[in-house]
Amino acid sequence: MEKIRSVNDLARHINEAAKIENTPPRLEDLGRTVGALTTAWPNNRGIYDQLKRLADFIERTKAEIAAIRPDDVKREHLPKATDELDAIVEATAGATNRIMDAAEVFTELSNRMTPEDADKAMNAVTSIYEACSFQDITGQRITKVVKTLKVIEARLEQMVSSSGLEGMAPAPRLTAVPEGDAALLNGPALPGAGHNQDDIDALLASFDN
Amino acid sequence: MAVDTNMNVLIVDDYATMLRIVRNLLKQIGFENVDEATDGAQALQKMKLKKYGLVISDWNMEPMTGIQLLREVRNDPDLKPTPFIMVTAESKTENVVEAKKAGVSNYIVKPFNSDTLKGKIASVLGAF
Incomplete structure (x- = not known):
């Protein structure tokens, strides 16, 4: 200028x-x-x-x-949050299907029960089916949260663009990066991102060799 | 008039879990001939190939939503009389009003229980 x-x-x-x-x-x-x-x-x-x-x-x-480190939020935090939410939906869907598999076995077994016991069993199975509908509601709520995250991402992009901060070196992190034992706490890993029990067993076994 | 539980029932939902739940609940009520569709377009296709005595549909699906399916059904002279129950988490007044305007037979809000499903079916088709 x-x-x-x-x-x-x-x-x-x-x-x-x-x-x-x-x-x-x-x-x-x-x-x-x-x-x-x-x-x-x-x-x-x-x-x-x-x-x-x-x-x-x-x-x-x-x-x-x-x-705020908008680039970090956009490139790292928001996609990570979305992945975690997707993993919740996947895990609850898997658990729900297993519960229903078990309930369906129970339904079949009820044919061999006395009429009185079969009635009780079927009432219990019905309650299980009804309770399983939580997964659908959970999925819909999480989809809403993911959409909100997308809006935040778009707004951040707009804010960075109008502030003229594109390409500038990011400010130092405001939150401390965990160290020591605190750095080991990451919560459950996303599917494929962590080790399964077989991996852990193999790892432990490798120390004995 | 008693409900004919031998009729064909079509359930429409994009959540596989929900399809399974509704199918199992319908089975317990006595309906054995249950078909599934995962969105409105697929449901419409099935309805044109087979006669259904009842449609139970979710609202929020892609690409064709439940309300779009309902409008298509009510605009088709052959499909128009089909009883149509909306089962959805959309519980705002405007949703219910819109569904009523489009010709919905009854409306169930998720989460629901077996008694509610049975009661709504009875109110549409007659007592069991």
Whole structure:
């Protein structure tokens, strides 16, 4: 951006900016404009002070956005959260099907029971089927959460784009990276990401060799 | 009039688990001839090939939703009289109103129990 040295420079700059229609102002551009204005009127303390406050505010806002590490959130945290939610749906579906397999066996066995026992057994089986519908509701709720995460991702992208932070070095992490024993706590692994019991047994056995 | 439990029933849901649950509950009520479809388009295709005495459909499916299926059914002179029960987690007033406008026979909110399913079927088809 050219340096603004006079009121005429400023008027020309504003006119040029006004020609760019339908383009939302970027935080980065605003910051540069305000910076140029503070240089233009170093002796007018009233305007200078106000512009300085505005410039400081823009810098603080940029720093705060950078501190969120939007790229990390978009590339790492959101996809990870989505994968975890998908894994929940998969695991509950698997468990539900196993429960229903067992209930269906029970239904078949009820044919060999006395009518009274068969009635009781079938009432219990019905309760199992009814309870299993939780999986459908859980799946629908999780789908809603995943959609919300997608919206957050899109908004983050918009925020990064309008702040002019694309390509900038990320701010340091605000949350401490776990160390020692705390770093070992990752919770359940996603399918294929961790070891199964056979892997663990093989690993343990390898220490004995 | 007693319900004819030998009739063909079509259940429509994109969750395999839910299809299995409804099929098993229907079996316990006495319905043996139960077919399944995983969205509205597949259901419509099946309905054009076979006569069903009852359709039990979810709302939220892709590409054709339950409400779209219902409208298609009610706009088809051959399929129009088919009793149609919506079984869905969509429980807002506007959903129920929309389904009623489209010609739904009854509406069940998930999660539901066997008694509710049986009661709604009876209200549509007659007592068991």
